[in-house]
Amino acid sequence: MKIHNTRGGRVFDAANYVFLSLIGIITLLPFIYVIAGSFANEAEITRRAFFVWPEQFTLGAYEYIFSTPAFTRALITTVLVTLVGTLVQLVLTVTMAYPLAKKNLRGRKLIMSLVVFAMVFSGGMIPTFLLVKDLGLLNSYWALILPAAINPFSLIIIKNFFQELPAELEESAKMDGATEIGILWRILLPLSKPVLATFALFYAVGIWNDFMSPLLYLSDNNMWTLQMYLRQVTAASDLLGTGNVDPTYIPPEQGIKFAVIVVATLPILIFYPFLQKHFAKGMLIGSVKG
């Protein structure tokens, strides 16, 4: 339909376009400032209030952070925990979703209602903490992976996806003598690659961004993840007295903070196009069936 545009309408359109462009730019500005700042020297950061391009390029901040064991350890740790954690969480979710997609499996409805109940109610921070402690998982990286291993929401979407695949695929495989596990591995998983990639990415972002779990479960500074390290570097000082900041702490130069933020943000920005492609669909499925 072609809407006839009045003069007032055109003025509104122009103002709207300008306004939305500004919103987009303002959203982006903090990143640009931080990226520019990470390549600038200390004097420039202090002298110039705001800039999107450093006068003098320097890699000093990056050279410094990559030379400190605390940062490199946190970075490597976080990458490894994210990779292993994503794999564990995805495998657990898929192996649970597949049997639940079988309509004639007894006990399926009961388990599904327990899953939905767990979506609405949770034990909360302290009982979960005590459980992790009783399981001996304090100061273990499993504490960052296992308590949130299966996201009920992702489980339900993957289950629904398996259900919607044509049943003939499985039937013909069964006639050829394939086992249930064989069907899952050789037929269903190759078909669900895009879906699995999406949820793998969601799990990975969840682990990478997680601050609460390491705060609760890791008290050993040497085990800190990147988010914990970032918090220590950027917080002005330990005003809280929570003991979560090293007592021998000396506030770092601004440029170092900029560089650490860039490193912690980079993976998310790299994967963002993939995330953006899928999350809209995911959110809408959730809003319909959730």
Place this chain on the structure above:
Amino acid sequence: MTAPVVEAKASERAATTPPAPARRRGFAVHFAHYKWLYLLLLPGVLYFAIFRYGPMYGVSIAFKDYVPFLGVNGSPWVGVTNFTDFFANPDFPRLLGNTLILAFLNLGIAFPLTIILALLLNEVRLSVLKRTVQTLVYIPHFLSWTIVASLSFLLFALDIGPLFQFVNSLFGTNVDILSDPNWFRPLIVLQEIWKNTGLGTIIFLAALATVDQDQYEAAIIDGAGRFRRVWHITLPGIRSTIIVMLILAIGQMLNTGFEQIYLMTNALNRSVADVFDTYVYFVGITQGAYSYSTAVGLFKSLVGIVLIFGTNWLSKRFNQSGLF
């Protein structure tokens, strides 16, 4: 005449409630047939039993005096003492006030802004611009609160941060925005807007796409301008979506977001920064008052449930549509 009836009844009974052994055998056969599927199901079921239902059982310590070496089961029952202690504590009104003020600020500012942004995006007919703006404003949602807090620390850094200088010159003041209690709430709402408003528009944009286009044509023929069309057609068209999102938001009201508040809390702003979520952490984890803090957490969840059912009831009463 009676015999067939009895027979029929007996067969009917057999059909509806088969004898127990047969049923058990049926399940055994079923189980044997699907043993691989049950095996695949096992890790997931164990996960839910341990990590989801375990803590729900652990909530019982809210009614106990939890002693670590006695465990959840061995600790003595104390009734509702933990709850009465909390309500009598001067912290309680302060926490409730802080939590509610932040919740209402988010609900009153961030929520309408999401709808307005969605409406403005919906009016854009230049699809390149629309897609570009959407791509940009969705990004912050995927960043951690640690990064959002760190960005705030840099932008508002004392004396040298660009926004520190901007805001202070705007108001002709010279305050440390990061530690001034008066600035805590605006800062939290600002972060929330920056991080989540963009992504929040997705649901509303999807709803806007379903509004009947013929109504617009009719309205144009009747001479309705741009704003009247939005007011009389667009907004009523997405009313049910707005109500559902509002109910969900109200249900989440007391969940102020632990990570965000914790990261922005410091010794100078605690009078306004302490909310239920962070209080549970400080009292429970750092001070070891496990039972008391579990009671606080449980109270918060119960209020959340009451809020969500209450709002749903109200919206059904006044408006026909509800969430469930």
